[in-house]
Amino acid sequence: MGKHIRTVNKSVLGRRKEAACGECQTSCQSACKTSCTVGNQVCLKEKKE
């Protein structure tokens, strides 16, 4: 944590275990049905471990 810059997240995309297991929910099956947003999808693989 710097004096000038506060980094909000702790994990970096691409450095996390990139499982690509295909088990997480389809984005349009959830609550939107019109606008594809994948940033808020839950990763099931990470939850299981």
Next chain:
Amino acid sequence: MHCFEVHNTRLVLDAHSISLHEVDGPAWEILTGRFGGRPETVQALRERYPAAEIEGALGEIEALRDQGLLFAPDPHPNYQPPPPEAKALCLYVSHHCNLACRYCFARAGHPGAVRKLMPPGVARRAVDLLIRGSGARRRVEIDFFGGEPLLNLPVVRDTIRYARHRGAEAGKHFGFTVTTNGLSLTPEVRRFLLDNEVNVVLSLDGRPEAHDRWRRTPGGGGSHREVLPNIRDYVSEWKSGPGSRGYYYIRGTFTRQNLDFAADFRYLAEQGFRNISLEPVLAPEEEEYALSERDLPRVRAEYERLAAVYLEALRADPAARFFHFDLDLDAGSCLPKRLSGCGAGHAYLAVDADGGLFPCHQFVGQRGFLLGDVFSGVVRADLVDDFRQAHVYNKKECSGCWAKFLCSGGCHAQAFLENGSIHHPSRLGCAAMRHRLECALYVQARKSQDAGA
């Protein structure tokens, strides 16, 4: 890298690592300025900031760059999508509806609209197709949609039973979702949905006047008064019931006529609902309710208002959720998922009552997008490949966009509606999506600060 401000908070998103930083004045000036080397930067800013402050900010920026948290390279410039493999099916179990919502893209419940119900045999063949086409995936999904799917409850029941049975044999776990207008949520139906752990998306637009403007009964009256008690009862049982159950979401649509939709979020939260999603209407531009470019300033301002209202709701109840602000920067989707997006046309397909296969629920009924049927499978491999290839690296508008790993290139149906092509995203959709994401990132920054991180 994307620098933006929401509610006077200066934020910087590194687009390729999805690292979010809140910055102060000197760091902001350096990151948004076009300076050359270190001496030039200090020289340019020294009238506004002491040299030590500028040097300090420069040092932090360089350290973050070295850690891969700023100026990170594109992780997948030579991306190739995976082969087609089924993951989810959306079943139009009922093309008929007991409401006649004026903005319904399926025109269900309107005079002259198709009133077909899906026979059980078609739904069972859809289950077989999903099992057969899903390869090594264990978790697969079926969404009951329409029209109003609960008008064909016997087929919903039969499909769930059949899928569980066939899934157990094939080593597949089925997840189920029902999207309902709430009119048919009797005590018996509520029990069935809860006992079977079905996810339920409940259509409710918010305040009575916002809801009733479009969500009408076939006689033309408003439906808010009838559906609200049913939805309340469902959510109340969901909250108090024992054991595991699916999730629920209250899902509203906003149109040009309620661009003050933060008030609808507030109204829904006040009813005791915790999981809320509000979506912009998807409509041809000539419709009176369609959003247009001239609405964008109000939409942008309203998402900012909603961010403030949402944070207020979160402080009162940490379990409150607004779907699109619920980004998980630390444990969200992996990069391959972000690149494959919604999977329409190759991993996610919709099935009409006759068994016809379409790329997603929005394309149902458009003969040019008929991919095959549940009896013979997909016969239009060319169309499937077209959808597979419609990813962010192949769309010129997306490849350089900071939001590409958060939105995955947007909705194909919206792109087709606006441009007649799935390979060019909707300008309107992109503009609204980008600002909604900025607000979502702002919410994450405030939440992490509130948590003392």
